[in-house]
Amino acid sequence: MNRLCDSMEPRVMDDDMLKLAVGEQGPQDEAGQLAKQEGILFKDVLSLQLDFQNILRIDNLWQFENLRKLQLDNNLIERIEGLENLTHLVWLDLSFNNIEAIEGLDTLVNLEDLSLFNNRIAKIDSLDALVKLQVLSLGNNQIGNMMNIIYLRRFKGLRTLSLSGNPIAEAEDYKMSICAHLPDLVYLDFRRIDDRMKELAEIKHQYSIDELKHRENLLQARLQDEQARREELEEHKAAFVEHLNGSFLFDSMYAEDVEGNKLAYLPGVSELLEAYKDKFVIICLNIFEYGLKQQEKRAVELDTFRECVQEAIQENQEQGKHRIAKFEDRHLLSxxxxxxxxxxxxxxRKIAEYSEDITELFNVLMTLEMQLVEQLEETINMFERNISDLVGLFIENVQSLMAQCRDLENHHHEKLLDISINTLEKIAKGELDTDLPDDVHATLTSHLTSGHGALVSPQIHQDETTRNRKRVKEIHQYIDHVQNELDNLECGDAVD
Structure with a gap:
């Protein structure tokens, strides 16, 4: 199916090849000769033609950062690669090569016209980044599955498609099916699709298309829900309360506590653990709600600060414009x-008077600028104090709530220890009514041998304490973030 180039050895895309191509394709007049003498920068090249060069591998194109059109047809290329820096590319021709898979196009977000005619491609995929795609040529390949056409439905701007010469084009219902699944298509295999064909296709495939649309709508709704959850999680992260609006923190504390899970078989432990969890989750929810409210207050404070800065700058600029306007009124007359x-x-005398007017205007404008600097400095200091107060209050209250978690944890461990000791004593006396699993019995026996005090694993307690401290650390990180933002704002205003 592909053109064979046995008459020549495969070539490498090196600087010599690229310089020669750029020189030959550039202007040939006097301006072109001058450009060749001074040297042509690859970054200035907008169009590059490298067809019939026996190229085996795409390489050394990283300098063509502003390239719009690239022609690589009729070569020996086996893989689509080396194009990641060509983000401005609009037109790409890779027809008549030996490409087996669509790949390496993720950065070509501006590509509108893509030709992969006469290759060895069996599947249409990996084109998701090409949101501006309008023309796609895939004729003379090995595409045989109708699912490839369904994949193309996501490209709302696709108007021209070529699939002739593929196994899929041999189907009796080929054109009708394509028209039904891609209703916005204008040209198929280089022929315009008439309205009558579209109507017939819609009628014939109405049931399958309706079902497909239903699945697409469900998928779209699911994607929107996932996006909404991601955005919500980002908001929670900004407030440093992510995953605190439920039992996630509690569940994660005991997820890998194998020994603790075994103790749930002890009489009364299950109820004790459930009560502990309920109270722990309530405290987490309090932290969560408080964190969101404080984040809103910090956001309002930041918005107010920005508004004050903008108002101060705008008022200062208006005063400057007014003084300049008065000066210009006298300027022409003078x-x-x-x-x-x-x-x-x-x-x-008049020149001296005019010179004094200019000096006066300069002094007025400089005075206004100094007043603005002082005003902004005062505003920044006030903002810093307000933020410091909010953050300090935030930390104080969160630490208080976390102390409640630690007290609750200690109380739970004390109760758990009492139950465990009583159970061990009953086992020793043979008074336990409930049969325990062997591994639970072995765990209790081990603790009985090593002493009752070893029942609560120090490592587990340390892990829980570490998690609590991690939350406090995240809050401190937020303080640093707000302080850095303040410093950046101050630097930006000083420059302005």
């Missing part, structure tokens, strides 16, 4: 008066 004056003494 110049005209100087030009019309014939007496040297009067000319010198």
């Amino acid at each position: 110049l005209s008066a100087i030009r019309d004056e014939s007496e040297p003494t009067n000319i010198e």
Whole structure:
């Protein structure tokens, strides 16, 4: 199916090949000769033609960062690669090569016209980044599955498609099916699709298309829900309360606590653990709700600060414009008066007066600028104090809530220890009514041998304490973030 180039050895895309191509395809007149003498920068090249070069591998194109059109047809290329820097590419021709898979196009977000005619491609995929795709040529390949056409439904701007010469094109219902699944298509296999064909296709495949649309709508709704959850999670992260609106933190504390899970078989432990969980989750919800409210307050404080800064700048600029406007009103009159004056003494006097006006304007504008700097400095200091107060209150209250978690944890461990000791004593006396699993019995026996105090694993307690401290650390990180944002704002305002 592909053109064979046995007459020549495969070639490498090196600088020599690229320089020669750029030189030959550039202007040939006097301007072209001058450009060749001075050297042509690859970054300035907008179009590059490299067809019939026996190229085996795409390489060394990273310098063509502004390239719009690239022609690589009729070569020996086996893989689509080396194009990641060509983000401005609009037109790409890779027809008549030996490409087996569509790949390496993820950065070509501006590509509108893609030709992969006469290759060895069996599947249409990996085109998701090409959101501007309008023309797609895939004729003379090995595409045989109708699912490939369904994949193309996501490209709402696709108007021209070529699939002739593929196994899929041999189906009796080929054109009708394509028209039904891609209703916005204008040209198929280089022929315009008439309205009558579209109507017939819609009628014939109405049931399958309706079912497909239903599945697409469900998928779209699911994607939107996932996006909404991601955005919500980002909001929670910004407030440093992610995953605190449920039992996630509690469940994660005991997810890998194998020994603790075994103790749930002890009489009364299950109820004790459930009560502990309920109270723990309530505290987490309190932290969560409080964190969101405080984040809103910090956001309002930041918005207020920005509004104050903008108002101060705008008012200062208006004063400056007003003074400049008054100066310009006198400007033309002063110049005209100087030009019309014939007496040297009067000319010198008027020039001196005009010079004083200019100096005065300069001083006024500089004074306004200094006043603005002082005003913004005061605003920034006030913002810093307000944020510090909010953050300090935030930390104080969250630490108090976390202390409640630790107290609750200690109380739970004390109760669990009492139950465990009582159970061990009953086992020793043979008074336990409930039969325990062997591994639970072994766990209790081990603790009985090593002493009752070893029942609660120090490592587990340490892990839980570490998690609590991690939350406090995240809050401190938020403080640093707000402080850095303040510093950046101050630097930006000083520059302005």
